[in-house]
Amino acid sequence: MALGAAACSSASSTGAAAPPAPAAAPAPSGPVANATPAPAPAPAPRVRNIDPTGMYDVNITAQGNPMAINAVIEKKADGTWGGTVTGDAIPPLPIRSVTVTGNSVKLVVTAPDGGDAFITMVVDGTDISGDWSMAGDGSKITGKKRAK
Numbered sequence: 543m544a545l546g547a548a549a550c551s552s553a554s555s556t557g558a559a560a561p562p563a564p565a566a567a568p569a570p571s572g573p574v575a576n577a578t579p580a581p582a583p584a585p586a587p588r589v590r591n592i593d594p595t596g597m598y599d600v601n602i603t604a605q606g607n608p609m610a611i612n613a614v615i616e617k618k619a620d621g622t623w624g625g626t627v628t629g630d631a632i633p634p635l636p637i638r639s640v641t642v643t644g645n646s647v648k649l650v651v652t653a654p655d656g657g658d659a660f661i662t663m664v665v666d667g668t669d670i671s672g673d674w675s676m677a678g679d680g681s682k683i684t685g686k687k688r689a690k
Contacts, residue, residue, distance in 0.1 A: 589644040597688040603681035
């Protein structure tokens with residue numbers, strides 16, 4: 543308490559008040575002179591979808607065993623794609639849908655058990671890589687797209 547009283551008494555004995563704090567400059571209200579607007583961002587490059595029609599020789603692993611399958615994708619009259627997947631150990635399986643994004647071709651196939659099997663192929667020229675899956679199974683895939 544003595545310190546507080548001494549501080550108060552010394553300020554009042556000199557009679558000088560502390561100088562006022564400088565005022566802040568007001569912020570500019572309009573556009574800054576000579577400002578250059580930022581350039582518009584460049585549009586993303588457009589990815590061109592490949593034509594998925596053709597024959598594919600694909601190597602998969604099913605239930606732990608290597609297997610060669612063939613997928614045939616055809617363009618239907620309505621403009622969509624369909625086809626069939628065949629192999630030595632499986633009956634012909636219908637391709638129910640084909641989705642193409644750039645060089646990626648995604649197939650939904652009716653599996654032998656009636657469920658869905660999914661095949662994703664990344665096509666680079668004639669080389670294929672990707673994966674396949676269905677309930678309880680799946681693997682990486684490799685293969686080739688046959689020349690038309």
